């Protein structure tokens with residue numbers, strides 16, 4: 001369920017409005033315009049601000065190549081959850097997106113990819129029916145076009161206002177990723193701060209390659225919840241990307257300015273590997289044909 005720990009964190013560390021903003025990492029006063037230009041990375045200390053889904057896609061996808069899909073999906077209030085429609089309205093105004101995920105396809109350093117990005121400003125990036133469906137449709141598009149999939153996740157977890165329907169998105173997205181895997185298509189999962197709950201417990205943890213931004217909080221329940229439950233002190237840096245890299249959960253930590261190049265390198269590696277395999281299979285077929293010439297009747 002959507003983690004309550006996300007809210008305080010968000011209030012403190014989001015890029016605030018106005019011309020200037022104070023970096024939570026080093027305290028420097030930064031020009032808001034400059035921070036936008038660097039896709040939310042402090043020029044003084046490299047602190048990574050939270051950024052929206054559209055800004056995220058702009059940071060990864062080549063200019064003018066992004067085409068959005070699944071724009072006609074509408075968020076429903078299946079439980080009649082008190083205040084949910086107001087929360088949605090507020091989130092739309094604040095984030096500038098209509099839901100916590102944007103999906104589509106475009107070129108990443110010239111490579112065609114399916115892509116989805118989550119937006120923490122929209123109800124804590126929580127995964128309800130629309131988010132799950134957009135991630136699934138991005139995966140299905142990748143499958144149909146036989147291109148790789150890239151998903152950038154930042155989320156407090158499943159969306160509690162949609163109850164069990166939001167939990168079903170975990171299975172739905174995971175199944176879509178499994179189909180990509182069966183087809184031999186690569187999936188790169190990028191984890192941004194924070195990535196928790198039902199999202200990290202499903203598709204976000206299933207990447208063929210899992211990349212994380214520096215210092216991102218990644219885990220199922222937040223550290224405060226775990227500490228209270230088990231009544232013990234957690235190790236230093238527990239659930240931070242660096243801790244998870246040391247424990248084999250994350251493949252690499254990549255600062256945001258290098259993320260696009262890093263993903264492109266991964267995808268080119270996979271593509272070269274597949275070419276090699278196809279060539280070898282071709283040679284094998286040819287060798288079999290030579291070894292067993294067609295027999296006369």
Ligand SMILES: [Zn+2]
Nearest residue numbers: 023026042045
């Ligand atoms: Zn800074």
